[in-house]
Amino acid sequence: MDRIMQIKGMCATYASKIVLSDINVDIYKNSITALIGPSGCGKTTFIKSLNLLVEDEKDGSVKGSILLEGKDARNIPREKLRSKLGMVFQNPAPFPLSIKDNMTYAPRYHGIRDKERLGQIAREKLQVAGLYDEVSHCLDMPARKLSGGQQQRLCIARALTVEPSVLLLDEPCSALDIQNTAKIEAMLKELSRDYAIVIVTHNLAQARRIADYTMFMMSGELVEFGRTSEVFSNPKDERTRQYIEGIFG
Amino acid sequence: MDRIMQIKGMCATYASKIVLSDINVDIYKNSITALIGPSGCGKTTFIKSLNLLVEDEKDGSVKGSILLEGKDARNIPREKLRSKLGMVFQNPAPFPLSIKDNMTYAPRYHGIRDKERLGQIAREKLQVAGLYDEVSHCLDMPARKLSGGQQQRLCIARALTVEPSVLLLDEPCSALDIQNTAKIEAMLKELSRDYAIVIVTHNLAQARRIADYTMFMMSGELVEFGRTSEVFSNPKDERTRQYIEGIFG
Amino acid sequence: SQQPAEEASKDEFKSQIFFKGSSTLAPVVSQIATDFIDANETWNKVSADFPEKSIDLFVSAGGSSAGVKSVIDGTSDFGMVSREVKDEEKEQIKDYKEFRLGLDVLTISVNPENPILDVKKNLTTEEVMKIFSGEYKYWDEVAPGLPHNEIVVVTRDIGGGAHQVFQDKVMGDAQVKAEAIQEPSMGALVTKIMENKDAIGYASYGLVNQNAGKITPLEVDGVAPVKENIISGAYKISRPLIVIKSGELLPQERIFVDLMLSEEGMKTVEKMGFVPAK
Amino acid sequence: MKRDKVFEFIIKAFTLVSVAILGFIIFFIGAESLPAFRHSGVAGFFTNERWHPMGTDPVLSILPMVFATVYVSFLAVVIALPIGVGTAVFLSCVAGEAARRLLKPFIDLMAGLPSVVFGFMGLMVVVGYFERHFSMSSGESALAGGMVLAIMILPYIISTCDTTMVGIMKSYKTSSDSLGVSKWHMVRYLVLPAASRSVLAGAVLALARGMGETMAVMMVIGNSPIFPRLLGKCETIPALIALEMGGAPVGSLHYHALFAAGFILIIMRFAVSMLVSHIKKGADL
């Protein structure tokens, strides 16, 4: 399979604190990569580094080379880079706008003016994220009034509106009930036909269920990367084994 | 087993929107009650109604009777009620203070002045929440700089500092990795010897693992309540069955 | 020069005249100007040679030196000065002209409740000097029988025009004591004397007249600050009120200056409490 | 997108213009004060002698005015800070939404009153009171200046703190309530610490305003160029400049010396904000 992203010697720091050190890994097209590891190991920072969002944070900096489709990410205009890498945050943060405006926020920026068309995009993506039926009657309600899980799904739907080719998801299902989780998983599987997906998850079962590749991180280092089946059945690193066995231990 | 809370005909509304209708349920001492149900069904609202927090929100109101240890919750001073019902929110919101100050915030209120003692409480509860080792060297760091999971654990630890007799947890493990989840579960099991615990979870496996009772809600109604084993193996309501089978479906 | 109005004057009639300078003189000039505007409204009513343009006379304060500076810089048409214009200042002004409107006198005034008025209505220059320099600290040092109260000396800003006059004519080489209260305007100085029983200060003759009864001037060296003595020059502590200009006057400016120097203008000067030049 | 570039360019240009103008002010004052510094050296401004800029042998010491400026403005901040923060707490945590909306405009209104009015009322009320009740020969004093200035800077402190405190209340009230602590505990241990930055910012803003305030202070401190005492007269640098600028012949040493005094004031303000940003770093959250 083709690599869509190649990451070499990536380091991320906040002020003097080194959060990621020397990460080397590739992201493959048409596949799902699960990112697992203990809390605080740097998973969120990892995906925020891929689209250089860390550099927009206070004192944050990213070093090393990140190639997207063979091109250095730094040479791609930020906006382009980011609309190629759709991202969903760990804590859903809908904008303080109505549900509809949250959905049309990015498309409008990308030049879509037609009301019809905007409405259609909103509807379609909300459907994909399994939220449409619940909110179709109140699209003008402030998005902040939605329940936690609804907000989460809204943010997923919103990330889809930019039609990214890579999707970066930080624990997208953590606030979702089982049915919605199943829906999202199905959707991701579906999307992975066309896109590359990186998903941070604490749910190892989920990683096993949907991921083609799994990377395991610990205190800012990439410990292991490989096909999911191999990582889970036959981990090369002792730390990985211990972590995975934690499920049952 | 003894009932610590009795809820009769509880309704909750935001402005004119009815979010909970006619909930009748009891919470038992020394046991864990899992609250499951689809996203947006009113789980968060349910636990926010128990300590009457909904009434402090804009346009929120709670009707019906809520008895805590036989006393009407409305006749208990709010502060007392709330320190009896510890609560952890779905999206962790540490105060914009240092980690240590987050931990000593409530104990100070209850008259503890001694630095030693405060430090000890902070340490102890952080240990229970499995955060101590990660943050022991930087207790004076702003809590907002912690990773998502760390913030979550901090909020759990903070809720424990008031020594509540009922613990209300809204998806406490959703941002936690497997090991911390295991730790928290063990801790909850431990705590349930002395306390009553209500835990909202989307992880049905978790509910099965730790809960003595399970209540299933849907669109603001309590559909089913019973011993966990029974609810899962032999649900009385068709909707419950369908929801639970969703795991495999 | 940068003044846009002046540039315009080459081809167009200049309807604006700008005065700037001494805050003592500003109310006088603006009073005359307002009356002039009210009487005429447009220039053609002043003289048939002028076009029908509204009369815009502007008066702005800022201090005597600011007035001189504005004339040097060309940012105003006339400067108002309430002290003698120094030679080095005159050198900087091309084709210097000055018009004397009148005299202001500094009276040595006290609160009407001050018992000194019963004991001693006259001070010598030396005594005034001693009071202001701090050699006399309490009233009973000035004359026996007065209360043992601290003398509250009120002055204008040391360095301002009024103070310079006082310095030259009274203090000589001595300095006013550091504890003196410096007031930003004559109005404030007079107010202070009106409010504080132990205060003494050099109040402007004009303001003493405007506040007759609320503030009382003393004699100095036996000479009372009254009109005759001022005109005769017997009362020494005085300063001139001057309007200055660089270059030739435009016809409309000439008309206004003549008005200021006319009997009517002098009446206004007097009404404002100063001693008119004529 | 093109619009972005344009926007960025425009605000960059405006920023540049602003900085250029402000920089030019500093330069202007610096340049105008140069002759004075050349005359008596920087040290000459800080000797223990009298300010006497005219005559044949001018002395340009403004040490007493430096002290007075600091003294009066600190006095004002010391008086206004506790009251201002207290009022902000009242507005954000005690008063209901309706009361807040009713009362807040008065604060803004106070901020807008011209300093002449404050000075005038200070003269009538504060100075008059001192004279009547403290048997002071004259009521003009550093304390009167501090009090009048305190009233003037109060609205600044209040409105800086209030906005932040309302934000904190909004975001964390629910979390705090659920811990069963009282509102006052929240004020003491959450609102105040979390707003400390704002309080500091408010204080600095107020101090800046205080050190530069001219008219009102000038009307009530007596303007005597002596070292400040609480109940004694004194003269601040802005008062010195405002009093004497009108009478100083342009280009004279006196004129340049007044600019030098202004320049020293800038340096002082700068020192204060450096000090504060230092403290801020120490208390960083």
Next chain:
Amino acid sequence: MDKKSKYNRFLIWSVLSAALTFAVAFFILGYILLKGGGMVSTEFLLDSPKGFPLGSSGGIYPAIIGSLAFTGVACAVASLLAISTAVYLKFYCGSRRLYSIVRLVIESTAGMPSIVLGLFGYTLFVLKMGFGVSVLSGGLVLGIMIFPFIEVRVEKRLGEIEQDMLLSSYALGVSRYYTIKRLVLRKALPDIISAVALAGGFAMGATAPIIFTGAVIYAKAPESIMSPAMALSYHLYVLIGEGAPTEYVYGTATVLMLLILAINGAAMLFGKVNRGE
């Protein structure tokens, strides 16, 4: 309860502070209104100053218009520059060095004695740039005076915008400009407007900066920003200096107060409408 009494002092502190603050505020405002409120009539508002000394009868119409003109110029200039600077510093300025230099310049000029600003404005605008003594020159100086005031507030407000929200927006690949326009301004606009209004009040009350640059003792209502004008604050100063009848002093102060109140009120209303939509 012991816990309650422990915090009583906070309650007492805040209530007393507020009581004191509002007592002072009401005293000052009430005093002025009581003494000057009776003066406010259509004649006073719409007539030119008359009498002897000038201003002791007639009205203050030219000063009202002049004050509005000065304040308008000042607010327009200052808000444009200050908001731009704040946005630039918060969202675009990449270099820490540059940031601290700009901050340093702003901090040093904040609270500059206004008389010095006036002299500076005289040199730059009146002389060098040839604007003459005019509303424009005076307004520009006032604008410089309130610039740091607005900038500091706006920057602080922008700093309070949630970081998460900004990051979420950037992550969608939209530009900073778009984020600022749609999210940041939407959240911060009411506060920005109230900062500008507050600053406008401050400018309207200032005297010293316009003495040298734009204000005159007597003028008709200005017809262009290139001519000098009266201003309420300066008129007040002159009235006090000349010892005009106190009811005229307080009447002028009352009008000034009401104007400032109106400006703030309008700002609040605007903010509310903006938030509500």
